[in-house]
Amino acid sequence: MKDQPTNVSRRDFLKNSSASLAALGALGFTAALPAQAAKSTPKTRLAIVGTGARGIGMWGAPVARDYADYIEIVGLCDINSKRVEVARSLIGSNISDMDGMIRTEKPKQGAARTTGANIPTFTDFDEMVRTVKPDRVIVTTVDAIHARYVVRAMELGCDVICEKPFATDEEQCQAIIEAQKKYQRNITVTFNARYGSSTARVKELLKAGEIGDLYSVDYAEFLDTDHGASYFRRWHGLKECSGTLLVHKASHHFDELNWWIDSDPVEVSANGDLRKFGRNGPFRHINCRQCVHKDKCRYYWDITRDKHLTDLYVNCESEDGYFRDGCLYRYAINIYDTMSVLVRYANKVLVTYSLNAGVPDEGQIIVFNGSKGRIEVRNFSRQPWEVAQAAEVRLMRNFEDKSTLVPVERRSGSHGGSDTLIKDHVFIPGTPDDLAQRAGMRAGIMSAIIGIAGYHSIETGRPVKIRDLVDFG
Numbered sequence: 001m002k003d004q005p006t007n008v009s010r011r012d013f014l015k016n017s018s019a020s021l022a023a024l025g026a027l028g029f030t031a032a033l034p035a036q037a038a039k040s041t042p043k044t045r046l047a048i049v050g051t052g053a054r055g056i057g058m059w060g061a062p063v064a065r066d067y068a069d070y071i072e073i074v075g076l077c078d079i080n081s082k083r084v085e086v087a088r089s090l091i092g093s094n095i096s097d098m099d100g101m102i103r104t105e106k107p108k109q110g111a112a113r114t115t116g117a118n119i120p121t122f123t124d125f126d127e128m129v130r131t132v133k134p135d136r137v138i139v140t141t142v143d144a145i146h147a148r149y150v151v152r153a154m155e156l157g158c159d160v161i162c163e164k165p166f167a168t169d170e171e172q173c174q175a176i177i178e179a180q181k182k183y184q185r186n187i188t189v190t191f192n193a194r195y196g197s198s199t200a201r202v203k204e205l206l207k208a209g210e211i212g213d214l215y216s217v218d219y220a221e222f223l224d225t226d227h228g229a230s231y232f233r234r235w236h237g238l239k240e241c242s243g244t245l246l247v248h249k250a251s252h253h254f255d256e257l258n259w260w261i262d263s264d265p266v267e268v269s270a271n272g273d274l275r276k277f278g279r280n281g282p283f284r285h286i287n288c289r290q291c292v293h294k295d296k297c298r299y300y301w302d303i304t305r306d307k308h309l310t311d312l313y314v315n316c317e318s319e320d321g322y323f324r325d326g327c328l329y330r331y332a333i334n335i336y337d338t339m340s341v342l343v344r345y346a347n348k349v350l351v352t353y354s355l356n357a358g359v360p361d362e363g364q365i366i367v368f369n370g371s372k373g374r375i376e377v378r379n380f381s382r383q384p385w386e387v388a389q390a391a392e393v394r395l396m397r398n399f400e401d402k403s404t405l406v407p408v409e410r411r412s413g414s415h416g417g418s419d420t421l422i423k424d425h426v427f428i429p430g431t432p433d434d435l436a437q438r439a440g441m442r443a444g445i446m447s448a449i450i451g452i453a454g455y456h457s458i459e460t461g462r463p464v465k466i467r468d469l470v471d472f473g
């Protein structure tokens with residue numbers, strides 16, 4: 001793709017995103033810098049585009065609550081004019097986002113707190129940036145819209161923080177590469193999964209050479225009948241919005257793999273099918289609230305029992321027609337619920353990855369095979385939100401009878417405490433980064449591109465070479 005500025009008007013944004021939306025209908029770096037250091041650092045002016053559960057629950061509310069020494073939130077933007085107002089009312093409150101739901105969370109000790117009362121809201125991104133002149137923009141919209149805002153924010157002179165997945169097709173990846181070359185802005189992609197206690201522990205073991213040279217990784221991801229099934233209720237069920245779960249969800253896992261393996265993916269082969277949801281359902285309706293099958297549907301879900309979700313979505317439906325409790329048996333669903341992927345890396349490591357949605361328990365089994373031994377990770381999440389979680393990490397050496405259980409820190413909080421650790425890295429200058437957990441443009445693209453190659457491989461029945469999709473120059 002040529003290095004050309006993208007002039008994205010509000011109409012273009014609306015056209016592209018509403019095409020999708022209309023169709024829907026660690027390490028423990030939690031301590032803040034000393035107050036002295038915080039005071040001497042000028043506050044960063046931060047704007048947020050996409051003020052749904054993640055935009056407000058992971059970023060807006062906790063940042064104003066816990067990082068006010070470093071950050072001033074200067075603008076909020078969403079195409080849904082009602083949702084952006086609800087989001088403003090939640091700024092600085094004790095909420096956080098977890099798996100698309102809003103929870104309450106304790107503020108950081110000693111943190112200064114600001115509210116959203118004076119933060120201006122916008123439905124037009126360019127107008128927001130020109131009016132409030134942010135230093136950094138956080139992009140937390142529907143996945144397929146990320147790249148357009150990443151590029152536009154750089155064109156308008158801002159640094160960018162973007163939620164995963166960075167992009168949902170190869171053209172978007174290339175547009176970001178070209179824009180970054182041209183505008184030289186700083187890009188952060190927020191892979192909170194890198195901050196998981198077992199994920200970081202595995203990185204330490206691999207770095208320390210505990211299993212010698214790495215030969216292969218088997219990564220099995222399981223999404224349950226609750227959170228896992230919820231992807232099929234939401235915009236995520238449409239490939240044009242999410243790039244399928246191989247991009248939306250697996251970009252976390254492909255990023256972990258790229259980071260652990262410390263090399264670039266070269267070739268991807270995949271298979272995928274829709275076996276449980278969408279057209280496979282025994283009946284269907286538009287959404288749960290109006291459904292005539294609610295008495296017999298195991299997936300019936302009453303969104304109105306959750307006040308935050310009712311405020312953010314149900315009460316904003318008049319603006320965009322988006323149902324957060326959409327039927328997971330809708331014919332429109334065009335992503336896969338059953339997937340397997342093979343990835344070959346430049347350093348010869350071979351990966352076998354699978355993702356199954358709608359299964360009894362949620363989590364992962366990951367096995368690393370090396371020249372000296374093996375690491376096994378079992379990480380399942382069937383615990384109440386409040387219970388500190390810990391994965392089991394086991395180290396085995398060739399020709400030894402016994403395996404060792406590697407200690408893993410038990411943490412509580414959103415995504416096992418990872419969401420706080422990553423915010424420290426993103427917002428507190430000087431936070432140590434011994435494991436290179438901070439991720440930028442290359443990591444964002446290399447994770448998304450495996451899933452993109454994966455869906456191309458499923459569609460064509462052929463292996464896909466990464467170099468045929470993106471060119472870093």
Ligand SMILES: NC(=O)c1ccc[n+]([C@@H]2O[C@H](COP(=O)([O-])OP(=O)(O)OC[C@H]3O[C@@H](n4cnc5c(N)ncnc54)[C@H](O)[C@@H]3O)[C@@H](O)[C@H]2O)c1
Nearest residue numbers: 017050051052053054055078079080140141142143163164
């Ligand atoms: N890292 C994680 O663990 C994690 C967890 C959840 C979500 N996420 C990511 O965060 C992002 C948001 O997810 P969510 O669950 O909050 O979804 P959501 O549907 O609640 O929010 C998306 C918001 O984007 C807005 N939007 C859509 N098109 C737009 C446009 N053209 N311009 C401006 N706003 C637009 C929608 O109106 C909505 O408010 C997604 O990219 C998702 O992948 C990451």
